[in-house]
Amino acid sequence: MTEPAMNEWIDAAVGGNTTDPFAVFGMHQDPDTGAVEVRTMQPGALAVGVRERATGETRVLLKQVHEDGLFAGVVLDAKTPFDYLLEMTDAAGEKRIAEDPYRLGPVLGEIDRHLIGEGNHWEIHQKLGCHLMTHEGVAGAHFAVWAPNAKRVSVVGSFNNWDGRRHAMRLHPGCGVWEIFVPDVAQGDIYKYEILHRDGYLLPLKADPLAFQAQCPPATASVVADTREFTWRDGAWMEKRGALGRIDKPMSVYEVHLGSWRRDPDQPNRFLTYRELAELLVPYVKRMGFTHIELMPINEFPFYGSWGYQPISLFAPTARYGSPQDFKEFIEACHAADIGVILDWVPGHFPSDDHGLAQFDGTHLYEHQDSRQGFHPEWNTLIYNYGRNEVSNFLINNALFWCERFHIDGLRVDAVASMLYLDYARKDGEWIPNEYGDNKNLDAIKFLRNMNERLHERCPGVVTIAEESTSWPGISRPAKRGGLGFDYKWNMGWMHDTLGYMKKDPIHRQYHHNGMTFGLVYAFSENFMLPLSHDEVVHMKGSLLGRMPGDTWQQFANLRAYFGFLWTHPGKKLLFMGGEFGQGREWNHDASLDWHLLDIHWHQGVQRLVADLNKAYQETPALHELDCEPGGFEWVKVDNKDESVFAFVRKGLRGADPVLVVCNFTPLPRGDWRFGVPKGGFYEEIVNSDLEMYGGSNVNNSPGVAAEETPWDGFSHSVVLTLPPLSTLIYRLRQD
Structure with missing residues (x-):
């Protein structure tokens, strides 16, 4: 030389x-x-x-x-x-x-590089990130990262004294991926990427966007994980979950924030681990009769107060509760108990922390360059550039990763409205119209459709649920028919209207009667889930119980009657933790739920009622088979606003016994009320929210009533009932 x-x-x-x-x-x-x-x-x-x-x-x-x-x-x-x-x-x-x-030669092959370059590789989590392997006879780890605009990328970590000169990576210019195989790297080693800006200066060290494990915050490094196949034992569940996820099956979801569901009573600042939660949370959810657990985001995130909605490492379960293997054991325990697992998934935005995706290679790689498209003013976060194929591919791969690698049964997609509208949370002049001059985010629409199609194609039985707060049409319509392709949509309007009604003093409810009825005007325009989520018990809103008017007895009676209305209304169900036993204070993510309240009979009663409602919902076809079909619901009494009484019939598929539901939302008992029913026979009382065992006054019609051949309310038969105060009654036609 x-x-x-x-x-x-x-x-x-x-x-x-x-x-x-x-x-x-x-x-x-x-x-x-x-x-x-x-x-x-x-x-x-x-x-x-x-x-x-x-x-x-x-x-x-x-x-x-x-x-x-x-x-x-x-x-x-x-x-x-x-x-x-x-x-x-x-x-x-x-x-x-x-x-x-x-x-040593490269690990990535020509086909992989080609598919990554065109943003059409559906297994990038098997190619990018860090993978322990033996390459050309040498044991070590392969590192690969997408950073097309960098001048140089090095992997640095505990194995090379964090020195970027030791392991500079090879660039594949066609796809913008840098890679290197590093011998003798072992599981548990920590690492980041050192990236040299094209102008010659070093960026802050970056965590691996496809890290499969991360350090426990506040530490921010990625961790070399064991990516070998986990020996799953949930084959029976995986075979039947497609049938269980059908729209005519019951779906009752318990929403959980793992860090605050329960803490160690001897160490109240210590989180329970995934394995401890498998031993405590799973049996509890089973006893309560819920069909699914929905986990608030568990992708690794730096700020605990974000509850996981500002994730950094999308492919890594948070280390706050254990390792990826521990999380798989938690999923196993859920499936062994016939409980599905839904993850909150956040493809709508990401935080601007220096070690994350922001300006990853010195350019706006994952986010839009124009702040009118790339910055979220409401949450001070960055918005993905869905129009960039590699970014869309990255996100869809993440959805597939959780469902394929971790056997997740559903994704609840957060903040869909913020993705669909270019002017979401923006004033005039702060957003850019699309090519047709309107406010629809065409790239986000395409991404969501592709995500749903790809996920349903590769992971049969997995459901997707949209948290979407507007009247955007076709959220749960298949993409091939012009919809977005979700299985369900959260019914935010129902939640807002009914909670608004329930917080009114009963004497004033007659003036807000449509708060309980308006939801049926559009109840079958989408496949709806009725959510009483964490959003309803934070930010000074108080608890569900705290919103109920009246003295202690009336507050609990109102809550029980409302739960009865929820569990019998068309739509799948979701309840945030603590609501099932009537927690009195607002949710605090820094503390355990108030389990000590279960020493009080009021709270015991709410918990028992929720378990019984779940049991009735699952065992009664008329309460779930036609949740999303207009043929499954018929009003019996809809305009009795002066008395605040509602009655309706739920129907199932052919041959299912009909169910009569009656709600009295005043504290006055009402005797000798006649209600029309569709058939003659004996109507058995299966749930009465006013029973003494729930904390009520025990006014009832037990064991039920026989229908008379007296036409009423447009039906051929009728029954006469005594209505307890602030109550929901459920009667099922019994075929002897």
Whole structure:
């Protein structure tokens, strides 16, 4: 090598100013002279030798050509390159034998690079990120990251003293991916990416966007995870979940924030682990009769107060509660108990933390460059550029990853409205219209459709649920029919209207009667889920119980009657933790739920009622088979606003016994009320929210009533009931 070429090479090696470090380091044969030369960067080494692997012979001691630890030398008697090891001696005289990563070829193949480049690779989580493997006979880890605009990328970590000169990565220009295989990296090692901006300065160290494990916050490094296949034992569940997820099946969801569901009573600041939650949470949910657990986001996130809705490492379950293997054990326990698991998933925005995706390679790589499209003013977060194929591919792969790798049964997609509208939370002049001049985010629409189609295609039985707060049409219509392709949509309007009604003093409810009836005007325009979520018990809204008017007895009676209305209304059900036993205070993510309240009979009664409602909902086809079909519901009494009495019939598929539901939302008992029913026979009382065992006054019609051949309310038969105060009654036709 000539002296000018040598100086240029030294500058590139020491300064890390090369996109192809494999052309700089390793063993090379000069095409002109035939000389075989070895070059390596080993800061801290006193001497470096080249040992032939086959013979164990040290063929050459390299010369240190730069004080930063750059060594080079020609193997004088070598005619061709050979397989070798590096032998390093430190200042204390200790010797260490190591593989040279720069003698190894690339791991990514041509097809992978092509698919990644066009944003059409549906298994990038198997190619990017960090994977322990054996490559060309050498054990170690393969690192790969997408950073097309960087000048240089190095992997740094506990295995190389966080020195970016040691493991500079190879760039594949066609797809913008950098990769390197690093020998001797082990599970549990921590790492980040050191990225040199194209203008020549270093960016803050970045966590791996596809890290499968991360350090527990406030630490921010990625962790080398064991990506070997987990031995799943939930085959029976996976075979039947498609049938269980059908729209005519019951779906009652218990929404959980893992960090505050329960804490260790002896260490109230300690989170329970995934494995402890498998032993405590899963049996509790089973006893309560819920069909699914919905977990607020568990993708690794830096700020605990965000509840997970500002994630950094989308592919890593948060380390606050344990390892990825521990999380899989939690999923296993759920499935063994016939409980499905839904994850809150956040593809709508991400935080601007320096170690995250923001300006990842020094450019607006994942986010829109224009702040009118790339910045969320309401949450001070960044918005993904859904129009960039690689970004859309990254997000869809993440959805597939959770459902394929972790056997997740559903995704509840957060803040869909913020994705669909270009002017969401923006004033005039703060947003950019689409090509047709309106406010629809066409790229986000395409992304959501593609995500739903791909997920349903590859993961049969997985359901997707949209948290969407507007009247956007076709949320739960298949994408092929012009919809977005979700299975369900949260009915935010129903929640808002009915809670607004319930917080009114009963004497005033007659003026707000349509708060309970308006939802039926549009109840079957989508496949709805009725949510009483965490959003309803935060930000000074108080608890569900705290919203109920009246003295203690009336508050609990109102809550029980409202739950009865929820569980019998068309639509799938969702209740946030604590609501099932009537927690009195607003939810606090920094503390356990108030489990001690279950020493009080009022709270015991609410909990028992919810369990019984779940039981009745699941065991009574008329209460769930036609949740999303107009044929499953018929009003009996809809306009009795002066008395605040509502009655309706729920119907199932052919042959299902009809159910009569009667609600009295005043504290006055009402005797001898006649209600029409569709058939003659005996109507058995299966739930009465006023029973003494629930904390009520025990006014009832037990065990039920026989229908008379007296036409009423437009029906051929009728029953006469006594209505307890502030109550919901459920009667099922019994076929003897």
